Amino acid sequence: MARLISRRALLMTTCSIAIAGAVNAESSRPWRVGLVTSGQGDRIVGWFREAFKAKGYREGKDLIIELREAKGHYALLPNLVEELLALKPDVIIAEATPAIAVAQRATSTIPIIMSPSSDPIGSGFVKSFAKPGGNITGVANMFADLTAKTLDIIRLVFPKLQRIGVLTSSNPTHAALAEVAARAAGAVGASAQSFVAPNPEDLDKSFADMQAAKCEIVYVLADPPRRALPSIALKYGLPTVYQVTNYPDLGGLMAYGPDIKALFLLAADYVDRILKGANPADLPVQQPTKFQFVINLQTAKALHLAVPEQVLLLADRVIE
Incomplete structure (x- = not known):
């Protein structure tokens, strides 16, 4: 009997060690998060590092961020996503619609976090905001909903405005x-014409074309920031208004939109929940709750533009 008990105890101990070893092996493997950006990722990856650290993750020990950057060249995205998939990430964060669309085509099993998307339902990324229904969830940015208010603000600064150039990309x-934007321009008594700059190196020509078309201002549609854009706008003497609120910090004149950093911090919450076992199909898409109107008075001065006091009072932040 003693021999039987001893053998049983030994067997149970061996099983326990094996189970513990499996758990330790799994817990000691860092989570791997793929981050693919449509633009440049240096600022974005800094925000994610800040967010994950605040949640208790130790980069390099508990979590590894694998960054791939298209830097505005969207044709590079398929190869960048394939590189990430080869690393077997536990979750992919895709910045902006071009990267999200490529990631969606590449995998239907690895969770994908939209960070952010302009039109998640229209783009076919999710079935609904409440029940995404697949391997994609994340953050929507509401840029379309903010356009009419932005044009109202523009009209306050340019009361005689007649012609707007709308800068687009291959997004x-x-x-x-x-x-x-064209409908919103019509509502304030102006016309809008679109000009396409598919890649960052096309911006100079697009601004030359807008200047030749006698556009009085430029409205830049949401894209990952192209850092040369504000200096090119200044070179052509065209006041430029942005949907993405990072641009005034880069020298852009004005911007109205969601707090961009807050959107990426929301995306980090999704990653955390998925790594802890949540199913992306069941995590509702979130929309921003914080919006900013930012003015760069240095740029206004360089353009010899007087910003009315009532507009300055509307601003959440003024760069002087």
Whole structure:
């Protein structure tokens, strides 16, 4: 009997060690998060590092971020996503619609976090905001909904405005956003014409074309920031208004839109929940709750533009 008990105890101990070993092996493997950006990722990856650290993750020990950047060249995205898939990530964060669309085509099993998307339902990324229904969830940005208010603000600064140039790229959401901008321009008594700069190196020509078309201002549709854009706008003397609120910090004149950093911090929450076992199909898509109107008075001065006091009072942030 003693021998039987001893053998049973030994067997149970061996099983326990094996189970513990499996658990330790799994827990000691860092989570691998793929981050693919349509634009440049240095600022974005910094925000994610900040967010994951606040949630208790230790980069390099608990979590590894694998960054791939298209830097505005969307044709590179398929190869970048394939590189990430080869690393077997536990979750993919895709910045902006071009990267999300490529990631969606590449995998239907690895969770994908939209960070953010302009039109998640229209783009076919999710079935609904409440029940995404697949391997994609994340954040929507509401840029289309903010266009009319932005044009109202523009009219306060340019009361005699007649002609707006709408700057687009090869972003698949821009055709619909340009139509929204054209309707909003019509509502304030102006016309809008679209000009396409598919890649960052096309910006100079697009601004030359807008200047030749006698556009009085430029409205830049949402894209990952192209950092040369504000200096090119200044070179052509065209006041430029942006949907993405990072641009005034880069020298852009004005911007109205969601707090961009807050959107990426929301995306980090999705990653955390999925790594802890949540199913992306059941995680509702979130929309921004914080919006910013930002003015760069240095740029206004360089353009010899006087910003009315009532507009300055509307601003959440003024760069002087």
